Amino acid sequence: MKRHFENSIKLIPIILQIILNVSLVILACILSVLLVKELIIFIQMLFNDESNDYKLFLANILIYFLYFEFISMIVKYFKENYHFPLRYFIYIGITAMIRLIIVDHENPLNTLFYSFVILVLILGYYIMHMTPRERS
Secondary structure (H helix, E strand, O other), X not given: OHHHHHHHHHHHHHHHHHHHHHHXXXXXXXXHHHHHHHHHHHHHHHHOOOOOXXXXXXXXXXXXXXXXXXXXXHHHHHHOOOOOOHHHHHHHHHHHHHHHHHXXXXXXXXXXXXXXXXXXXXXXXXXXXXXXXXXX
């Protein structure tokens, strides 16, 4: 009875890992569709003479890169033996904050705060990059 219970306990992480992997594959498919949709929007904006809003175009480019970075992070997760590298989260955070500055820059104080967040993310990346890694 005890051995059966121990085998059941060992099976739980395997089942959860499978659920996580399937969920990430589904998420990657959804993000890929949205990435293609964003590409179609780019093409429409390029050939549409009425839409000369460069802020909207830049915001859409950064949304495109966010999709791209999330998909890259999922690919890296599978290549790195089920591990998300922290630097990808920092890249995504920096890109998201830049997009926020481009889209919402009417309030100078908010723009300053957003810039400060970008600085903190860059400093965090620098510290992470310069710190020797312990391999286990």
